[in-house]
Amino acid sequence: xxxxxxxxxxxxxxxxxxxxxxxxxxxxxxxxxxxxxxxxxxxxxxxxxxxxxxxxxxxxxxxxxxxxxxxxxxxxxxxxxxxxxxxxxxxxxxxxxxxxxxxxxxxxxxxxxxxxxxxxxxxxxxxxxxxxxxxxxxxxxxxxxxxxxxxxxxxxxxxxxxxxxxxxxxxxxxxxxxxxxxxxxxxxxxxxxxxxxxxxxxxxxxxxxxxxxxxxxxxxxxxxxxxxxxxxxxxxxxxxxxxxxxxxxxxxxxxxxxxxxxxxxxxxxxxxxxxxxxxxxxxxxxxxxxxxxxxxxxxxxxxxxxxxxxxxxxxxxxxxxxxxxxxxxxxxxxxxxxx
Ligand code: AMP
Ligand code: MG
Numbered sequence: 137x138x139x140x141x142x143x144x145x146x147x148x149x150x151x152x153x154x155x156x157x158x159x160x161x162x163x164x165x166x167x168x169x170x171x172x173x174x175x176x177x178x179x180x181x182x183x184x185x186x187x188x189x190x191x192x193x194x195x196x197x198x199x200x201x202x203x204x205x206x207x208x209x210x211x212x213x214x215x216x217x218x219x220x221x222x223x224x225x226x227x228x229x230x231x232x233x234x235x236x237x238x239x240x241x242x243x244x245x246x247x248x249x250x251x252x253x254x255x256x257x258x259x260x261x262x263x264x265x266x267x268x269x270x271x272x273x274x275x276x277x278x279x280x281x282x283x284x285x286x287x288x289x290x291x292x293x294x295x296x297x298x299x300x301x302x303x304x305x306x307x308x309x310x311x312x313x314x315x316x317x318x319x320x321x322x323x324x325x326x327x328x329x330x331x332x333x334x335x336x337x338x339x340x341x342x343x344x345x346x347x348x349x350x351x352x353x354x355x356x357x358x359x360x361x362x363x364x365x366x367x368x369x370x371x372x373x374x375x376x377x378x379x380x381x382x383x384x385x386x387x388x389x390x391x392x393x394x395x396x397x398x399x400x401x402x403x404x405x406x407x408x409x410x411x412x413x414x415x416x417x418x419x420x421x422x423x424x425x426x427x428x429x430x431x432x433x434x435x436x437x438x439x440x441x442x443x444x445x446x447x448x449x450x451x452x453x454x455x456x457x458x459x460x461x462x463x464x465x466x467x468x469x470x471x472x473x474x475x
Contacts, residue, residue, distance in 0.1 A: 153267020163277040165305025169284040171274035182243040196246040202265035218319035229331035283432035311429035327362040333455030370467040385475040403443035424456035
């Protein structure tokens with residue numbers, strides 16, 4: 137299949153919308169990461185999304201809308217706290233899980249009785265969804281298991297030949313996927329941390345709890361609230377280890393490990409001004425916000441450079457810390473050293 141690359145002119149976005157309306161797949165920019173979109177009302181499109189990504193079919197998709205009025209018909213029930221969260225954080229890097237209506241095919245929700253809905257802020261995303269004329273089911277536009285795409289080149293690398301078109305909207309501003317809150321139950325549960333922080337959520341819905349699986353791996357027979365938690369995620373080819381703590385102690389630990397692995401190609405992802413000898417150094421950023429924006433791009437870059445072992449510096453500095461930890465720990469398969 138030939139994959140067309142589109143700019144963001146109205147005529148091209150309109151053409152991309154027609155592709156989705158006809159049952160095709162288009163990758164598009166959002167403020168979080170690039171999405172891989174197909175019609176949420178078309179079971180066949182949704183099956184094609186799973187196939188293009190190699191995504192397990194029991195891992196449901198997020199449905200994207202371009203107007204808050206589109207939300208209600210997709211849902212069966214909206215609690216008061218759900219409504220408050222919707223008013224506070226939509227549009228934005230935020231996904232809400234609600235009881236679904238009959239309009240959503242089972243393929244989208246992997247048979248669950250709830251649906252995840254997001255109203256992106258990114259205006260290209262919104263123009264595309266409007267042009268498609270249907271809600272757009274979209275997971276991140278990466279091959280399943282790989283770091284999510286935050287630059288158009290990442291999408292080109294993963295999706296060329298697998299989908300109809302890619303809209304080039306430049307780099308994604310947030311860089312980690314949307315915050316997900318399950319508001320379909322008595323007490324809201326934070327299932328995935330992101331640009332809307334737990335602190336911000338608690339100001340609107342104070343009883344919201346954090347799913348403990350955000351920062352640990354699942355037990356062998358555990359069934360998570362969020363099916364995606366079961367799967368390998370954000371993993372580059374390199375073996376990643378997170379070294380977390382005060383940056384002085386982090387440097388000493390990484391220096392020691394670099395010396396022990398002198399026969400390998402090592403890399404360090406930094407969030408300080410620390411320098412390291414004989415390692416490929418990529419700088420994530422000093423603030424948590426910058427680090428989040430650059431994290432996936434750096435992980436992909438290490439692979440491109442043939443790095444075998446990555447040490448990722450980390451120190452939680454603000455409300456974004458939880459989102460970074462969640463992605464970093466997963467990309468490191470929970471290899472985390474606290475110093
Ligand atoms: P991605 O599509 O890559 O942004 O990932 C979406 C995440 O949302 C996955 O981890 C899914 O398992 C999760 N998800 C989507 N729909 C639901 C739902 N109805 N209930 C719980 N988790 C969901
Ligand atoms: Mg994903």
